[in-house]
Amino acid sequence: xxxxxxxxxxxxxxxxxxxxxxxxxxxxxxxxxxxxxxxxxxxxxxxxxxxxxxxxxxxxxxxxxxxxxxxxxxxxxxxxxxxxxxxxxxxxxxxxxxxxxxxxxxxxxxxxxxxxxxxxxxxxxxxxxxxxxxxxxxxxxxxxxxxxxxxxxxxxxxxxxxxxxxxxxxxxxxx
Numbered sequence: 001x002x003x004x005x006x007x008x009x010x011x012x013x014x015x016x017x018x019x020x021x022x023x024x025x026x027x028x029x030x031x032x033x034x035x036x037x038x039x040x041x042x043x044x045x046x047x048x049x050x051x052x053x054x055x056x057x058x059x060x061x062x063x064x065x066x067x068x069x070x071x072x073x074x075x076x077x078x079x080x081x082x083x084x085x086x087x088x089x090x091x092x093x094x095x096x097x098x099x100x101x102x103x104x105x106x107x108x109x110x111x112x113x114x115x116x117x118x119x120x121x122x123x124x125x126x127x128x129x130x131x132x133x134x135x136x137x138x139x140x141x142x143x144x145x146x147x148x149x150x151x152x153x154x155x156x157x158x159x160x161x162x163x164x165x166x167x168x169x170x171x172x173x174x175x
Contacts, residue, residue: 028104029155032092033148035106043078047143050109058106059083059145063098063152067125070166071096071158074150075126076103083109084122084144096162098152099127107147113139 037058046059061076061083071093073086085105087093114122119140123133164170 026153028151028153030149030151031094031155032087032150033106035104035149035151037104037106040104042080043076043083044080046109047081047083050111050143054108056106056148057109058104059109060102060104063101063103065126065128066094066096066099068096068127069125069171071162073122073125074098074103076105082143084142085147085150086144087150088146088148092149093158093162093166094150094152095156095158098155101155102153103150105145105147105150107145107149109143109145111141112144113141115139 035058037056040058040060043059043061046057051057059076061078063074064077064082065075067073072090073084074094076083076085085103085107088107116136116138119136119142120133123129123131123136158166161170
């Protein structure tokens, strides 16, 4: 009887240990500052009435693209609108592999005009740009958020390879 109880105890301990090590896919990982907003709106709602006073908003959607150079920006969508999310002060990065995951981002949204050179550079960093960088001509208008922090459902740590790219040791295509 003691052996059975001991065996069951060992089995339950092992199962608990395995469950504790396997992260749930619905856990949210924070990058940058932790989200403080309790209410979020979809991308298209955030773009309907962009605050004129630089008010911070929290927006939710799905990541449709990530900077393939360092992970220093991402595009998010709600299926209706796109929003480019840059990270405040270049202070944090997201993993290259978060494309397709749910996101909540907190920051200031603006409609911004960018020059041709910047638009071409941003297109070069996309995984699959809609327009080839060389085909972009003239100034472009884009909805953009400067985020103080983002939370990604099922997010992960940044890989060593990506960290090397962030640190300037190697470019992604050299990895």
